[in-house]
Amino acid sequence: MNAPNAPNRYELYVLEEGEKPVEVSEDTKIPNAATIKVVKQDHTLANMVRGQLLSMPQVLFAGYKVPHPLHPYFLVKIQTDGTITPTAALEQACTKLIGTLSSLEAKFKREFSFKDVEGVTTEDAYGTSTTGPAWTSGRDYMDF
Amino acid sequence: MQVNDLLEPNVRIRELKKDRVNFVLENVDISFANSLRRVMMADIPTVAIDMVEFDTNTTVLPDEFIAHRLGMIPLVSTNCDEAIRYSRDCTCLESCQNCSIELILNVACHESRTMDITSNHLDVVVRGGFGWREEVDDGEEIARRSENFGHPVGKNDPSVQPVLICKIRKGQELRVRCIAKKGIAKEHAKWSPCSAVSFEYDPHNRLRHTTYWYETDIKKEWPLSANAAEEEAPLDDEPFDYNAKPQKFYFEVETDGSLGPQEVVMKGLTELQTKLANLVLGLKTDPPELDTLGGDAATQLPPANGTLPAQAAPRATGWGQEASPAGWGGAAGTPGSSAGGGGGGAGGGWGTSPTGGGTAWGGSSGSGASPPAGGWGTNTAAPAGAWGAAGSGWGTGSPPRNNTGWSSPNPQTQSGWNV
Numbered sequence: 001m002n003a004p005n006a007p008n009r010y011e012l013y014v015l016e017e018g019e020k021p022v023e024v025s026e027d028t029k030i031p032n033a034a035t036i037k038v039v040k041q042d043h044t045l046a047n048m049v050r051g052q053l054l055s056m057p058q059v060l061f062a063g064y065k066v067p068h069p070l071h072p073y074f075l076v077k078i079q080t081d082g083t084i085t086p087t088a089a090l091e092q093a094c095t096k097l098i099g100t101l102s103s104l105e106a107k108f109k110r111e112f113s114f115k116d117v118e119g120v121t122t123e124d125a126y127g128t129s130t131t132g133p134a135w136t137s138g139r140d141y142m143d144f
Numbered sequence: 145m146q147v148n149d150l151l152e153p154n155v156r157i158r159e160l161k162k163d164r165v166n167f168v169l170e171n172v173d174i175s176f177a178n179s180l181r182r183v184m185m186a187d188i189p190t191v192a193i194d195m196v197e198f199d200t201n202t203t204v205l206p207d208e209f210i211a212h213r214l215g216m217i218p219l220v221s222t223n224c225d226e227a228i229r230y231s232r233d234c235t236c237l238e239s240c241q242n243c244s245i246e247l248i249l250n251v252a253c254h255e256s257r258t259m260d261i262t263s264n265h266l267d268v269v270v271r272g273g274f275g276w277r278e279e280v281d282d283g284e285e286i287a288r289r290s291e292n293f294g295h296p297v298g299k300n301d302p303s304v305q306p307v308l309i310c311k312i313r314k315g316q317e318l319r320v321r322c323i324a325k326k327g328i329a330k331e332h333a334k335w336s337p338c339s340a341v342s343f344e345y346d347p348h349n350r351l352r353h354t355t356y357w358y359e360t361d362i363k364k365e366w367p368l369s370a371n372a373a374e375e376e377a378p379l380d381d382e383p384f385d386y387n388a389k390p391q392k393f394y395f396e397v398e399t400d401g402s403l404g405p406q407e408v409v410m411k412g413l414t415e416l417q418t419k420l421a422n423l424v425l426g427l428k429t430d431p432p433e434l435d436t437l438g439g440d441a442a443t444q445l446p447p448a449n450g451t452l453p454a455q456a457a458p459r460a461t462g463w464g465q466e467a468s469p470a471g472w473g474g475a476a477g478t479p480g481s482s483a484g485g486g487g488g489g490a491g492g493g494w495g496t497s498p499t500g501g502g503t504a505w506g507g508s509s510g511s512g513a514s515p516p517a518g519g520w521g522t523n524t525a526a527p528a529g530a531w532g533a534a535g536s537g538w539g540t541g542s543p544p545r546n547n548t549g550w551s552s553p554n555p556q557t558q559s560g561w562n563v
Binding site for chain 2: 098
């Protein structure tokens with residue numbers, strides 16, 4: 001099993017007691033720019049957020065990186081045109097994505113309910129499950 | 145991208161079976177589609193055997209070999225969010241009925257033939273059988289479990305082949321006690337509800353996200369995928385549109401039976417919303433925490449530990465009614481916020497799952513390859529796998545090939561910023 005001193009694996013995705021999920025540090029050299037560190041999250045969130053930020057006209061630059069694959073956090077760097085702050089831009093992007101997800105959820109729900117009515121689910125999901133798999137017939141090395 | 149914004153995302157289910165769903169997702173960004181894929185593979189909780197105590201093992205396989213095999217057996221995990229706690233959130237010391245399922249396996253061969261020990265021999269212990277090591281009161285989780293919660297998938301169903309654990313001969317015996325726990329695939333792939341998720345876009349390779357190696361004739365040597373029928377083939381003399389973005393994504397989500405395909409997809413969408421909601425919450429609660437130490441907003445911070453259903457319940461009623469004084473979106477009245485309200489009512493919305501913060505946090509795993517790289521049905525073993533990179537346009541990887549550089553749409557730039 002795990003080495004005795006190995007950290008618990010859930011520490012990769014569960015915030016520690018009192019740990020802040022987000023840290024914002026404003027860029028000192030570039031105007032309207034900030035680097036936001038999001039802890040205990042990975043590409044799943046980062047890439048999606050970056051994609052949404054890039055679609056916003058106020059955002060001049062958005063990129064993310066996971067500095068080390070063993071360190072469970074990512075950094076998003078955002079520069080805006082000054083009409084909104086980078087933090088606000090990120091927040092808007094998230095809100096927009098949540099909206100997209102909810103509408104998608106509703107659509108999925110509708111689609112699934114249609115399929116239920118059609119009764120497709122009653123089909124044999126496992127194909128030819130009545131015939132045994134190849135390994136049950138004949139001898140193999142375990143028999144010797 | 146601009147095009148994506150104008151069009152509403154759309155979904156069409158092409159096939160729905162007991163263990164799989166095939167659907168087409170349209171008008172979303174590739175990063176969005178990929179996040180959905182990733183979240184379905186790696187962030188949805190299920191139960192799986194996590195600890196095994198060996199009483200007798202006289203089989204040819206060593207203990208750890210069998211323990212590993214037992215862990216991989218899919219167990220029915222319907223409504224896992226509410227039906228079981230994470231052990232780390234539980235008040236018990238090691239395991240109790242609220243955060244685990246106990247199974248026993250007790251098989252001996254007395255005949256002169258080879259006998260199969262399969263998942264059908266695993267029996268869930270009804271409480272009071274073996275006896276828990278400590279007395280813990282029943283949580284409300286117990287009542288939310290379905291009848292066969294924690295049973296091996298397909299047990300007592302003749303149409304489903306059981307999972308072979310070991311073969312024994314006369315005189316051999318296997319007697320073990322297993323503790324199944326709740327977890328997600330980021331911790332171990334055995335907790336993934338998906339056996340495969342295939343993800344494809346641009347079957348004609350119009351976007352040139354991949355390059356096909358060929359001997360003499362590219363068309364003969366690279367047969368088109370079945371999804372090619374969904375899109376028009378490009379003309380031979382068609383100029384390359386370097387601004388084009390993938391629009392249509394072909395998914396097939398195949399589950400191992402622990403959860404139904406519908407539950408996997410819906411939970412995946414909810415999970416993504418939870419992640420985003422927690423990010424927004426983190427952004428919101430940052431400043432107030434500085435001046436007014438504590439306060440409601442601060443306590444609402446996703447408490448990673450402590451699945452307090454009581455706390456989750458009020459959140460279920462709607463968008464952060466008490467989450468933070470400022471409310472959620474600065475962007476009131478965007479289509480996003482109105483649609484979100486609807487979704488919240490329907491699917492449970494974000495942050496409604498009793499597991500709250502617990503599930504919400506997904507950390508990067510060492511296994512993480514380039515996220516959008518998808519590939520042909522990436523396998524449970526590699527949740528972030530970038531399998532068929534060479535594959536024929538099947539989920540050809542795009543942005544961050546380079547994990548360390550700022551991910552950029554063109555993976556070649558090793559650490560260039562990307563816009």
